[in-house]
Amino acid sequence: MRFKKWNIGTPAERDVALLRSAGYPYLLSTVLAARGVTTAEAAAEALERDRSLSMSPMLMRDMDKAVARIQRAISQGETIAVFGDYDVDGITSTVLLMDYLKSCGVRCLRHIPRRIEEGYGLSKEAIQGLRDQGATLMITVDCGITGNEEVDFAASIGLDVVITDHHECKEELPRALAVVDPHRSDCPYPFKHLAGVGVALKLVLALGGESREDALFARYCTLAAIGTIADVMRMEGRTAPSPSAGWRPCPTRTSWASTPC
Numbered sequence: 001m002r003f004k005k006w007n008i009g010t011p012a013e014r015d016v017a018l019l020r021s022a023g024y025p026y027l028l029s030t031v032l033a034a035r036g037v038t039t040a041e042a043a044a045e046a047l048e049r050d051r052s053l054s055m056s057p058m059l060m061r062d063m064d065k066a067v068a069r070i071q072r073a074i075s076q077g078e079t080i081a082v083f084g085d086y087d088v089d090g091i092t093s094t095v096l097l098m099d100y101l102k103s104c105g106v107r108c109l110r111h112i113p114r115r116i117e118e119g120y121g122l123s124k125e126a127i128q129g130l131r132d133q134g135a136t137l138m139i140t141v142d143c144g145i146t147g148n149e150e151v152d153f154a155a156s157i158g159l160d161v162v163i164t165d166h167h168e169c170k171e172e173l174p175r176a177l178a179v180v181d182p183h184r185s186d187c188p189y190p191f192k193h194l195a196g197v198g199v200a201l202k203l204v205l206a207l208g209g210e211s212r213e214d215a216l217f218a219r220y221c222t223l224a225a226i227g228t229i230a231d232v233m234r235m236e237g238r239t240a241p242s243p244s245a246g247w248r249p250c251p252t253r254t255s256w257a258s259t260p261c
Helices: 013-021 026-034 040-047 063-075 088-103 124-132 148-156 196-208 210-230
Strands: 079-083 107-111 135-141 160-164 178-180
Touching (some): 013 026, 063 079, 063 160, 063 178, 063 196, 088 107, 088 196, 088 210, 124 135, 124 148, 148 160, 178 196
Parallel strands (some): 079 107, 135 160
């Protein structure tokens, strides 16, 4: 382990007492106070859960380009490869996107690098292998934002690339057909702390369209939550510009049955 000891902040007793006086239980008051939520008004806002997802995934730069290329691949019966990562965020991202694509009748390939042998990120050998299996479009999840050379290689062998990632960008972005990453300097999406699986979820919501947003969110929110927590990303943030809106709760998943596109 990189760290052997957790340093947990201790909230001020007066802050806990203030929240308890507002009617919040002791444990909840302690957790909120430790996170800097110290007034009844701030607690109400932090705990508020709106029932809608009104922040459009189309606010992300290049999301329109990603959706157009993927929808064309679906309609033309192309083979799509999903290139993920070996951690929980990368695996849940891969599962989420592949499940959606398969529900659309797509022939899907996937590649998750072997940590010891391949390391993190794109590799020319893996890209060549996906192309050899017939892939004409590769979508990255939780990786790819620094793979400039590998994306150029993919283009040289006839493999289109759509990148979805959540890591910090270099000054020069890869020359992919679309680069969807909230950390792009020109990306107007307000919440910058999505995990890779959060970006993958946004892509699926964009592909499904506004009319299917609730159903798709209900289907995939559990995977998104697992990847987000495992990647130690923030379980907070607004889904809409409204001051009172917050993250929508995950409905109970009752079935993994395929949903038509």
